[in-house]
Amino acid sequence: MLATGALAVNFWAWSLLGPLASRYAADLSLTPLKLSVLLAVPIVIGSLGRIPIGVLTDRYGGRRVFSLLSFFAALPVVWLALADTYTTLIAAAVLLGTAGTSFAVGVPFVAAWYPPERRGFALGVYGMGNIGTAISGFLTPRLAEVFDRQVAYFVAALALCVFGTAMALLGRNAPNWRPAEGSAWSRLSLAVYDRTTWDLSLVYAVTFGAFVAFGVYLPALLKVSYGLTMTDAATRAAGFVLFATIARPLGGFLSDKIGGQTVVRVALIATVCLAAVVAFQPTLALPTTVAYLSLAVALGCGNGAVVALVGRLSKPERVGSITGVVGASGGLGGFFPPLVLGFTYQATRSYSLALLMLAATAALVFIYIHLRFRAMKTADVG
Template identity: 60%
Template sequence: MPKQKPAKTIHGASFALGIATLALIVNFWAWSLLSPLGAKLANELTLTPVMLSLLLAVPVIVGSLGRIGFGMLTDKFGGKTMFAAISLLTAIPVLALTFADNYQQFAITAIFLGLGGAAFVIGIPFISAWFPPERRGFVLGVYSMGNAGTALSGFATPRLADNFGRDMTFMIVASLLIIMAMVFIFWGKNAPGWKRAKGSSILPIVAASKLRLTWDLSSVYAVTFGAFVAFGVYLPVLLKVSYGLSLTDAATRAAGFVLLATIARPFGGWLSDKVGARRVVQATLCTIIPLAAFVAFQPTLEPQTTIAYLTLAFVLGCANGAVFAMVGKLAKPEVMGSVTGIVGAAGGFGGFLPPLILGFTYQRMHSYSLALVLLAAAAFVVLIYIHRRLKDKSLYAMV
């Protein structure tokens, strides 16, 4: 009998990882639902570049703020309950999109679509509780592949809208969210060793906010995940406007960018398990700087430009995987959800500003170059900062 328990635990862990990843995919699809339709909405509603940027950025900022709250609630109520809750809550604004027919209505609904972006923080403590520390870098990278929901949105949303209409597309996504909620309600389980945080729900977030680890990783994630979100949200528009691609072609290429970055996350987590997350974080930041500077000054979509964008996607994915490998290994279980919430919020905030900057610079300069140069500059500043912080072996010795 004792020999059967580990097998049972492994089966339960694999199932938990699978359904959490699926839930993240569907919630991220809902979160980025408007992005592939952005150029078409701009034409229909006669939006300026700044108005469109704001519409696409609103779900990002709401998702960022939501990560703090949902991370705290996950410490208190567990991933089973919170995945079911967030999937049901996100289904409501997705259904509401079927009634939107002007900019104000789309903007209000976009606020609540942001809930889908908060789903990520639920899975980090939920999955970490199922696996030992030495495996968390890889399995959290696998879970983070749920970011492919953004790529799925870029690929599937415009095609579904063309073939079945926009309203039917929204109803399909809402139905998938409700199905995932039911899966967690009836079959989801928290890890056998999981314990809810004691005391007030606010205590874990207070404790997490006092940790140096939280703010060190937030600085990195603000750049790496922020850039990932910004490209995921705005790249369809950038490719269409800068290089004259069709909406479907631009959305498909953007989906490829997001998909590659997503696939790279478990590789970044695995590499962190093997050579150390500190090295992975610093190496990826060093690579982001020249790549961002290079694509900033490419007026045509030549093969080398495409290669640079795809390399940037892969490097960003590796960096994001390494950040949460560090969270999974270093944060205490009782505050892991809250640490994840703050770090995730920093990444979301990092993704909120770039679309606005991209829209503003294009409206003023008819070019996105300055915004991409600012990404390179931000990566450089964070590299200098984190290089000094990671020298503290009392905190970062095990990663």
């Protein structure tokens, strides 16, 4: 639970810009494309950074890395509180991306405590730390309204320091954990040259990438598409993230019971159908809300299943490295959608095309991974 809490506050920090996007756009007269770039920068940094962070976790252990990372992430959060130009916001957003690397720390840290047949659910519970995105969507705009933007950032920075201290004092690596041997490059190479790593990375790029993109951009999408206030849009987006987060351990649990491959297939098919449905919803009526929340559940189950497969199929000394690569792919999958959303809206004054592109991408990935799963001979017989 300590690792889940640490992940939550890091994801809270990682998602700070999204709930305040419309305010920044108004204050700095940002175009949709400029706003998309600002929101996307922490995503790409947090994604690519998962690769070295995963390697470092295999070598130095999750307790130490999680603690130091939380303290470091507090620095750009404080910088954001002081930033007042687009250039300084971009610079702070680059460093803010380090908070997003935290996911790659906790997977090997948690997996080492459980046997393979129980890792799916355990990693799903850890993945519930994604709720930090929902916390950000709910708390950040309210703190900004009641107090001001600076207070919202300082509260998040304080939370990071609290959990950094807690992890340093109370965290423990698993009794059977041993530092990985060999150079960082050799361990990373073993992960990179494993085709299963890239198969899972492709799926995670869709499921987690869409989750990240919606968590960051959904407040702006709902505000523009349905005329909601900033607070209302951020609250509804937080609900989307909450449903996806709760579904994550469900995906891990189902992976333990019926196989991660089966869960991945169903999640991708559901994503195809539901993304196509929400693309053609002109009003935010009950069916639209149900479709969005169902899409959140599909993405959450898919995320849980992918991480369960990583924990089950990876050798203990490579879990961090493989998680880093898979996690980076998922985060990068969340980098491009905000840019596509901003570009397509600027060109068409609608987000429908971008949502249809998500459906088409999920369909292509389903076809590929279905064929790959049929060819694979693994311990997971989904």
